[in-house]
Amino acid sequence: MKRIKSMTAKRAYPRSYANPVLTLAVAFLMLAATGSARAELLIRITEGANAAIPVAVVPFAESGTMPAGDKIGSIVRSDLTMSGQFNLLAPEKMLSLPSQRSDVYFRDWRMLGQRYLLVGQVSREGDQLRARYELFDVNREQRILGETASAPASRARSLGHHISDKVYEAITGEPGVFSTRLAYVTVAGQGEDIRYRLQVSDVDGKRSKVRLESGEPILSPAWSPDGKKLAYVSFETGKPVIFVHELATGERRKVADFRGLNSAPAWSPDGKSLLMTLSRDGNAEVYKMELASGDLTRLTHHWAIDTEGSWDHSGRGIFFTSDRSGGPQIYHMERLGGEARRITFGGRYNARPRPDANGEYVYYVHQREGEFVIARTHLDNGQESIVTRTGADESPSLSPNGRLLIYATEQDGDSVLSVVSTEGGAAYSLPAAEGEVRDPAWGPITR
Amino acid sequence: MKASLSPKVIALLMAAGLFAGCSSTGEKMDEESYGSDVEAIDQDGGATVYDGTDEEGGISSSAMTEEERREAREQQQQAEQEALRDITTFYFDFDTSEIKPEARDVLVAHARYLADNPRVQVRAEGHADERGSKEYNLALGERRAKAVERFLIVNGASRGQIETISYGEEKPAVRGSGEEAWAQNRRVELKFD
Numbered sequence: 141m142k143r144i145k146s147m148t149a150k151r152a153y154p155r156s157y158a159n160p161v162l163t164l165a166v167a168f169l170m171l172a173a174t175g176s177a178r179a180e181l182l183i184r185i186t187e188g189a190n191a192a193i194p195v196a197v198v199p200f201a202e203s204g205t206m207p208a209g210d211k212i213g214s215i216v217r218s219d220l221t222m223s224g225q226f227n228l229l230a231p232e233k234m235l236s237l238p239s240q241r242s243d244v245y246f247r248d249w250r251m252l253g254q255r256y257l258l259v260g261q262v263s264r265e266g267d268q269l270r271a272r273y274e275l276f277d278v279n280r281e282q283r284i285l286g287e288t289a290s291a292p293a294s295r296a297r298s299l300g301h302h303i304s305d306k307v308y309e310a311i312t313g314e315p316g317v318f319s320t321r322l323a324y325v326t327v328a329g330q331g332e333d334i335r336y337r338l339q340v341s342d343v344d345g346k347r348s349k350v351r352l353e354s355g356e357p358i359l360s361p362a363w364s365p366d367g368k369k370l371a372y373v374s375f376e377t378g379k380p381v382i383f384v385h386e387l388a389t390g391e392r393r394k395v396a397d398f399r400g401l402n403s404a405p406a407w408s409p410d411g412k413s414l415l416m417t418l419s420r421d422g423n424a425e426v427y428k429m430e431l432a433s434g435d436l437t438r439l440t441h442h443w444a445i446d447t448e449g450s451w452d453h454s455g456r457g458i459f460f461t462s463d464r465s466g467g468p469q470i471y472h473m474e475r476l477g478g479e480a481r482r483i484t485f486g487g488r489y490n491a492r493p494r495p496d497a498n499g500e501y502v503y504y505v506h507q508r509e510g511e512f513v514i515a516r517t518h519l520d521n522g523q524e525s526i527v528t529r530t531g532a533d534e535s536p537s538l539s540p541n542g543r544l545l546i547y548a549t550e551q552d553g554d555s556v557l558s559v560v561s562t563e564g565g566a567a568y569s570l571p572a573a574e575g576e577v578r579d580p581a582w583g584p585i586t587r
Numbered sequence: 588m589k590a591s592l593s594p595k596v597i598a599l600l601m602a603a604g605l606f607a608g609c610s611s612t613g614e615k616m617d618e619e620s621y622g623s624d625v626e627a628i629d630q631d632g633g634a635t636v637y638d639g640t641d642e643e644g645g646i647s648s649s650a651m652t653e654e655e656r657r658e659a660r661e662q663q664q665q666a667e668q669e670a671l672r673d674i675t676t677f678y679f680d681f682d683t684s685e686i687k688p689e690a691r692d693v694l695v696a697h698a699r700y701l702a703d704n705p706r707v708q709v710r711a712e713g714h715a716d717e718r719g720s721k722e723y724n725l726a727l728g729e730r731r732a733k734a735v736e737r738f739l740i741v742n743g744a745s746r747g748q749i750e751t752i753s754y755g756e757e758k759p760a761v762r763g764s765g766e767e768a769w770a771q772n773r774r775v776e777l778k779f780d
Contacts, residue, residue, distance in 0.1 A: 417726065461722075
């Protein structure tokens with residue numbers, strides 16, 4: 141422990157010029173980000189919630205050669221900020237930089253108005269990074285979390301996100317989503333040179349990887365419940381076809397290539413079947429396909445458009461969009477093949493339902509005074525409320541803990557993915573580095 | 588409600604109209620409706636049938652002149668039809684797949700051309716504007732393409748000649764937002780091989 145103490149002391153003295161160093165580091169990072177702009181979305185924190193919880197994340201003490209890139213502490217700080225639920229104390233406002241309990245003066249942190257304090261150290265052992273960290277409740281002067289975690293040095297960001305998840309869960313009692321991933325589609329170029337790219341990244345837009353590139357549209361990516369596969373629609377053969385894509389191997393399988401539309405895939409909670417929209421029988425209807433056998437069950441029977449099927453929280457019924465009333469509205473079929481009950485009544489256009497995981501709300505695209513926003517309806521009382529107000533909002537997708545909603549929209553003429561708290565308050569946005577970014581799908585929590 | 592008017596009858600009526608030099612077909616097409624979107628030419632009103640006597644009130648002209656005149660009329664007719672067929676994009680109102688009145692004459696010309704050339708193939712590509720939901724727009728684009736397909740079939744084309752596809756909002760004709768761009772993007776394009 142003496143070793144760590146001396147480390148702490150060593151860390152304390154450069155504080156006087158910590159500011160310019162930090163600024164320099166930020167400038168360098170921005171340059172680096174511009175260099176890789178083709179691949180990555182650039183995070184832009186929009187605003188925090190009013191009732192954000194004050195948390196101090198002290199820069200972690202380090203021993204050994206650290207990998208280039210963001211420090212563990214700053215990854216955690218940016219994750220927690222991103223969630224919109226926390227107000228992070230800037231390191232330059234900290235009175236000391238403890239890295240373990242014996243160095244913590246709770247009075248100082250109380251004076252700074254902090255509710256929680258995270259301290260830690262990272263050491264490098266060969267190819268491994270090892271982090272030891274502790275979370276304190278400042279008022280009670282109690283340690284509420286203490287752990288060590290390690291990861292290969294090449295995966296420092298994974299280690300940071302893991303710590304963020306643990307901290308988030310310790311404070312809120314709900315699982316964090318910082319280790320989950322996003323799938324989305326970018327579009328760059330025009331005419332003959334247009335490129336559609338299906339990409340997967342961390343939830344902060346970092347570490348993006350192109351999984352499929354095509355000169356024809358790609359849309360509707362959907363994560364399998366185990367996070368190992370994506371289903372999506374690709375026009376690469378000249379018409380809309382549903383593929384299932386194994387992320388680890390890149391292996392792809394055409395699962396639906398019927399006459400007409402093959403669209404809107406959605407996985408069942410057990411990962412064994414897909415909901416999909418097919419028009420093989422004449423017009424758009426929702427079907428269920430068993431992936432092992434390819435067996436199809438038709439779930440809707442109506443001359444109107446029926447599409448965008450999505451499983452409800454029980455895993456027994458589905459939500460879908462139908463324009464059987466004259467315009468698109470959301471319907472719920474409690475049991476497959478049973479009666480469909482209309483859920484939305486506000487306005488002429490409600491489409492693309494995304495129910496939350498506990499059966500409380502269903503989210504959807506809603507037209508309001510000529511604009512398109514994301515709204516939700518409470519499933520018990522039918523009360524509708526507006527969640528986003530950007531105005532050209534599409535493709536809502538919920539984080540697995542239901543706290544955040546990502547959707548595609550425009551900000552100052554830029555195509556962005558925007559993330560908002562479902563309880564109000566914008567969290568952050570991921571602008572496209574070039575061209576457009578669309579069709580976000582928030583991946584599941586995988587352990 | 589399915590079509591009760593056979594393409595043959597329509598073709599006959601058209602031929603009659605043509606022979607008589609009736610330059611306007613499809614004036615009145617609202618009475619019989621096919622499905623929710625397509626209305627076909629009404630049997631009585633769609634093509635006005637004349638009795639074939641000379642228009643100049645009983646004064647008969649020589650057979651030669653009549654022949655020449657008919658030829659000229661047919662040529663003019665053909666030129667008109669060809670000019671109509673230069674138009675291959677048809678526009679729609681927001682969230683509808685109803686064929687607009689101004690599109691009908693042109694679509695009838697295309698249908699007639701397909702009927703006259705049974706080996707010609709056409710692809711009807713349906714599109715939507717960027718607003719609203721992508722997957723719903725994909726279905727909407729398909730419904731627009733199918734509305735055009737049905738209109739062509741009802742007016743003489745055969746089912747095997749037409750293929751439909753929807754691109755939803757994925758392939759806008761015009762980039763940008765605002766009603767001007769949106770109006771140009773809500774469309775069906777006919778692509779002949």
